[in-house]
Amino acid sequence: MRSFMCWIVLLSSSIPVLAEDISTSITPAMVITANQLMDSAQRTNEAYAIVDSLTTEVGPRLAGTEAEARARQWAVEKMTSLGLKNIRVEIFEVPLWLRGEESAKIVSPFPQPLTITALGGSASTGPQGVEAEVAVFESLAALEQSSQGAVQGKIVFIDEVMVRSRDGSGYGAAVLKRRQTAYTAQRLGAVAALIRSVGTSSHRFAHAGQMKRVGSAVEAGVPAAALTAADADQLVRSLAYAKPVVVKLVITPRLLPPAASGNVVGEIVGRERPHEIVLVGAHLDSWDLGTGAVDDGAGVGIVLGAAKLLIDTLPQFPRRTVRVVLFGSEEVGVVGARAYAQQHEATLANHVLAAESDFGSGDIWRFDSRVVEEKLPLMAAIAAVLKPLDIAPGNNTARGGPDLRFLREAGVPIASLLQDGQDYFDFHHTADDTLDKITPSALNQNVAAYAALIYLAAETTADFR
């Protein structure tokens, strides 16, 4: 019934799909098949089972570590069992940064511990730590405008609050603070930096996350850590009760020689045009504090679940190849994405469309694209197929997930299935990113949308460039 209704919707729209060559359009038969895929997605919890397996059997999997290597092994075995082909690990190197000891406390006037975590890439304080008066700033911008005298010898503390939103739009501004504070603080003569966690949780979890990468040791920045929201509040209150407030910070991360990381690739080989690739990705690595369930186990489950659905459901594989890429080392600077773009430079022109799931497990609510203008009717046709999933048509300025950056810059057409991320930043990069934050049904709508999208993009022979 749903299939029929969608087909009517499509036919009654003004999209001139029937005027094109049949294989370059979204045909009624393709819509029926896409609807069958979407129906099937509601009846399986395959994606959840995959996230369960990854987060339990591997757990945290920081870029460049032995745990990430185990995740690659897991991915190879999982892809094999799901029926993907041409499975391989594409190795590259990544800077290896390992968290060490970490603690902080208010030394005076109100002695008590503070909960923190070192920012990814931070310099070490050494085991003795640093102890200094705290200078608070409401934003990174305020620190940048301050004078050297104001923070010389002090620990700067940026108390900027991240804004909650469905589309995660508060993240960009918040990330600036995480990326930059250590270097601005160093330039102004501070001895360490604390930031209010980049996140929206009211619970006492510090959010990890990468700082800007800089080249030389002299530009390493001061040791930098994130306070939980509750501890940031506590520090603000302490400063209101009495000054000076002296804090001791101990973080001893180590930057080691580059280590092996890798992207794991598997395919559903196209029946007619195997060299034309519809890429669907997620990232395999996670931060080290949680088990990487919402970031990005969910994405791994969604894209593998969608691939599995195509393999199990379709009477014949699509014309084009569907390539699943589980990127390594996303969290530490999209290192796997850069490696993929370099290693596959010669065939990027054959990448007809790319999509990535990397925003947790919330429902998809909008479909954006980045394709050549004359193919917008095709995108509208895909949007019409997705409509029963409560997915609205969006715009043609899709950016895709973070791992699609270099593909996008190389001209690969992009599709974005935007998820509701209201609570995404409550969990992501924290110790609280665990499997219990995901419900099986939450992933099924995502699987349905991805299955329909990648099937349609791989079954048509339209050129989206």
Added chain:
Amino acid sequence: MRSFMCWIVLLSSSIPVLAEDISTSITPAMVITANQLMDSAQRTNEAYAIVDSLTTEVGPRLAGTEAEARARQWAVEKMTSLGLKNIRVEIFEVPLWLRGEESAKIVSPFPQPLTITALGGSASTGPQGVEAEVAVFESLAALEQSSQGAVQGKIVFIDEVMVRSRDGSGYGAAVLKRRQTAYTAQRLGAVAALIRSVGTSSHRFAHAGQMKRVGSAVEAGVPAAALTAADADQLVRSLAYAKPVVVKLVITPRLLPPAASGNVVGEIVGRERPHEIVLVGAHLDSWDLGTGAVDDGAGVGIVLGAAKLLIDTLPQFPRRTVRVVLFGSEEVGVVGARAYAQQHEATLANHVLAAESDFGSGDIWRFDSRVVEEKLPLMAAIAAVLKPLDIAPGNNTARGGPDLRFLREAGVPIASLLQDGQDYFDFHHTADDTLDKITPSALNQNVAAYAALIYLAAETTADFR
């Protein structure tokens, strides 16, 4: 208006208050005054300001530590500034148990860290830790029924889930597990014990809390720690994927010689019968992981806030003395409550009523009592006064807060203002017990109820025994 309506309610009820001697009943004038107190409570955030001050200026305050001593100093200063009299610290000794290092990990087959915290009073594993296969039990009862062979040399893991409820009734059963597991495990030859945290939070916080106290070193129990709910789930899943699961546990707490703790006492001296005491309490100590905002900073704020309201609002102090007792060392076995009962044994007969606030910051929804039967009409009259606060009359089997145990056993009449505790066990005893979990207005209803109760109990000369 509210005062007038309540007075009507009282008069139209069948309670024969006007037939008694005026001072032993709840008179219309007293009701009017109580209502004025309740109205005033809505217009001040005094209780919140007190919790803010305690949790910021002192923070965590574990029994017997220097931090608890600072809390006593804080309390003396706060009581002084609020206008209480006869302020003193009543010192006693408490076993001093200090948390050390703590970590746990799955060694095989799925290496990854687990989040734990040592149970209060636990033995140490030593810095080398213990490493052993995990044997899971669905409950303490199941462990108790197992054979020695089943757990010999293993780490037992009790996966019992605590039930969420308004009245906290799930806590008693859950606490049995926390108190007893280390000893049962020791008797059966296990090397360590893990329990699913006694708590209802889905967030990744381990819940601290006291084990049973036993006398001798040979009965110290095995080292015992609580897993967060997410980590308990993870361990259960790991066991489902593959056995054996080997865990390494490192906890190095120390049991030190007894240290000084104390109760802090302050009074509103009765104008006619100063030797008759209406005791209102909360506990000053907290567990060490959070800042003790809901447990029991809220209670401290509520009872001090209510006392302050009486001091500021009443045209004359009540006939009887209102004694505020901030108990020390509640968390480690109601040590302060026992000391109070011993130190005041000679005057317990003069304690006409006792109440304690120790269940967080939720609204009060019921009023229970434990008084002599013929004074139930008086309790009903108090209940009628509290009714506009949405507080229902309860029963006459009140137990009071934990610190009232010895007073109750000594025959002191008890009043219980029962709070809604749906979310109390999400926070209590965890690192997440911080000020942001309380909203100022949430405490005002509590202050209103306590102010009315203690005023009425102290203004009447009725004997509740």
